Amino acid sequence: MLADDLRTLDAGEVYTDTPTLEHYSTDASLFRMAPAVVVAPRSVDDLKKLVQCVVKKQASGENVSLTARAAGTCMSGGSLTESVMVDFTKHFNTIGEVEGEAEGTPAIAAEPGVYFRDLEKVLNEHGLMFPSYPASKELCAVGGIVSNNSGGEKTLAYGKTAKYVRELHVVLSDGNEYVIKPLTAAELEQKEALPTFEGELYRHLHQLIDLHYDIIESARPKVSKNSAGYALWDVWDHKTFDLTKLITGSQGTLGFVTKAKLGLVKPKPYRRLFIVYLKDIHHLASLTEEILTFKPESLESFDDHTFKLAVRYFPSLLGHMHANMFTLGLRFIPDLLRMLFRGVPKLTVLIELTGEQTTELDERVGKLADMLHREQVPHHIARTEGAMEKYWAIRRESFNLLRHRIKNRQTAPFIDDIVVRPETMSEFLPRLSRILDDYKDLMDYTIAGHIGDGNFHIIPLMNLHDPESRAAIRKLANEVYTLVFEFGGSMTGEHNDGLMRSPYLEQMFGPTVCNLFKQVKDLFDPHGIFNPHKKVGGNLEYSFAHLKQ
């Protein structure tokens, strides 16, 4: 019935065949959920028709909703649905021209179905960078980067996606497309005067934020990165009213993003990479604090499990590095020898320093090397692109290797993105280890992360056929999140809430703030057509009823 109605509507290609539904029933999360129908709209007009049709169906009591999907690599289940899946990768893949280069404010507009790897090629031709790319940059697309408020290895120095979103085109629940960008107080007043859905939205949201300003401000997570909840605290500073901050990271729960104008930066021309080997993590917090004083562009890490995995699946890793296998293979020989003679380090830390001039950069490099010698921390410095690339490949590809290479056990991302303030790591990490140790019979795990931001990706490997392991997931998630909240952290720095974490939002933010989130959702989406169970209405029973087998 639904598929027939959508075919009659003629709002894009409609798919109900089993292979297609099967393909769209997973992302990179723990969950599996088959959509009833997949639609690939060809234009903004198709999207408008879809929205109007689904609003009508909801009004007549049919339980139908719309979930946007870009590349489907979400680790929280944000892009899964049992209703209508809207695929943006088939037709929303136009990249605009780079603009603002002469003025020193370069930006580029891209549609949500543009794969980041294609955007990056265009940016490289201009010597520009979108600095908030995630480790999944070869797989993911613009719609997901914006809607998850993604971050990555450059976030420490440059910040997350929300900082680079200059303007969004969005189809809202009234079936119209709007341009959303930062407004001055005078522009806000003009918007509020409109006798339309848009005017109502600005009026009510402005009121809501003004009325609860202090509560909203105190809910702002006290960590350097966060993708949990709606970022109400970034919308209005009494000078600028910036709705892009709310839509970015909202996982398609407030509307469909149809175009994003993204700010760009010129990468620094020179870089050096320190590879630091730690036997244990006792001094990680104090060492991190010291390293941060050298203003690294990236401060990343991966653990011994990740290292061993990279060695074990060496050919596959090389395959991701797009270069001559033989030469790359040779480059790993020193690392293999190091492992053979000194053992695998508990943690490998990557510190990237960048600069505009080599003299200034090498001076900083020298000072950092002195500090590491003083602290007796083993390390070496990679100075060429080739020497650096292999370590970045291990860091970026670790989760992908786990997903595709490990047999009998599956990656179970449910505590995959926790964040605490770096200065609390020395107290936090031992307590986290003790919790994880209690589950060691049921899982192995790898830890990689953005330690400069206190952001850790813990990826358990579990047998999801085993009822005891399945039951342990909820228990362990409860314990880890309770610990993270005790330290004033966030349960997600970049991977967002989705099916996994939306049910924990109340524990993180409290009922008052979650009630404000609900009011925001109701303002934008009064009929509840956009991506249900995410952000608002999260329900652990519902999510875990769809745990992958």
Ligand SMILES: Cc1cc2nc3c(=O)[nH]c(=O)nc-3n(C[C@H](O)[C@H](O)[C@H](O)COP(=O)(O)OP(=O)(O)OC[C@H]3O[C@@H](n4cnc5c(N)ncnc54)[C@H](O)[C@@H]3O)c2cc1C
């Ligand atoms: C190997 C691997 C490594 C990863 N590393 C990182 C990392 O370093 N940092 C990070 O942030 N994430 C990471 N992720 C998670 C994920 O890849 C990113 O969050 C990515 O940006 C999601 O992009 P996507 O195109 O796959 O989005 P999807 O999975 O398709 O969607 C993500 C969310 O955005 C919504 N959405 C998509 N398109 C639209 C639209 N047009 N309008 C409204 N909403 C929309 C979806 O409904 C969903 O809620 C990783 C994933 C993998 C598999």
